[in-house]
Amino acid sequence: MKTIDPLHKPGHAAGSPVYLAGRSGQGGEAANPRRPYVRPMAGWWRRNPFFVRYMAREGSALFVGAYALILLVGLIRLAQGEAAFNGWLAALQSPLSIAFHGLLLAVFAFHSWTWFEIMPKTMPPVRVGGRRLPEAAITGGALAAAAAASLVLFVIVRELAR
């Protein structure tokens, strides 16, 4: 990449030497009427509902991380012995934990939905019979696969828990 116009740095609102150069003999900044204005980026994601949704999609990853931590704690408690593991299980059954899991379920559903929504753009085009698979088919297929996998997992866990 060659050098990029320094004017494009956010917050750099004043006239730039780039534009003053080549105007010698006219006496500095006052002689140059060009004063490109750079608008600030602060609060950019609140300007458009599309960006709010994007930030919510990205933010949902924090909840995925939180749940991974809960599972990791369970694994550590398991390694510490039966009593420790049973304590972890009991903690999961507290009303606070159940409410948090309800919230996690909703956030996970949103996470899957929004990521599968952008998936057709982040993966290479899929061709079936020489034609490019429509975006809706990719998103729909992925959502169906996620729903089916969740259902299978739910049934298996329920059978094991009997």
Added chain:
Amino acid sequence: MQHALNESIEIEVMRYRPEQDKAPFLQTWVVPCTEDMSVLQALQYIKDHLDPTLSFRWSCRQAICGSCGVMVDGIPKLSCKTFLRDYRGRIRVEALANFPIERDLVIVMDSFMEKLESVKPWIIPKEPRALEQGEYRQTPAQMEAYAQYSACINCLLCYAACPQVGLSPDFVGPAALALLHRYNSDSRDAGAGERMPVVGAESGAFHCTAVGYCSEVCPKGVDPASAVNQAKGASVREYFLGFLGKGGGK
């Protein structure tokens, strides 16, 4: 939505006159409008009848020159392809986001011109081809691989839609990367090795965080988000194949 003819609309326009204004401000005019009037025609009405000092770019009036991009109610749009009948009462027209403002609705696009040049948006043949050898031939499938991306008119709506462009002004950006992908995907081209360093660079495709709004606002159905992400994949493949001595990037 049906509007009666000869209704009027309040139009707020961003003004910035560098010789007298410290910062941009909004100026409101009332413009008579008809069912078939575009935002561009409203701007032209203002310039012709209300204030000749208003500055904006335009040329073809038919969504092919890519000159008249503005923010209409905060959304990047071609003003010639946006109609007053789709808005009620009052609209706001601002200079394209993420670019410095030269004057009123005119942006400074020098950085884009540099980025565009950096991706070498032309066919780089494997070997020189004499005129007698005739034209290059392509199958419909070979053409389909790049045709969509060749529809770009450099209108910069995708840059105004991309928060990463605003946050990291060095980012090569959606349109230039889509054109890079367009030429790399062309069976007549052998210049990928010269272009891939642009994809892998600090300012390259990995600045993209898959917001995806570029593809939403594109008036030509180019889908730059898809092109940028395919370029990411190509860059990763090239990087790892490099370890096997098969990289084509040098």
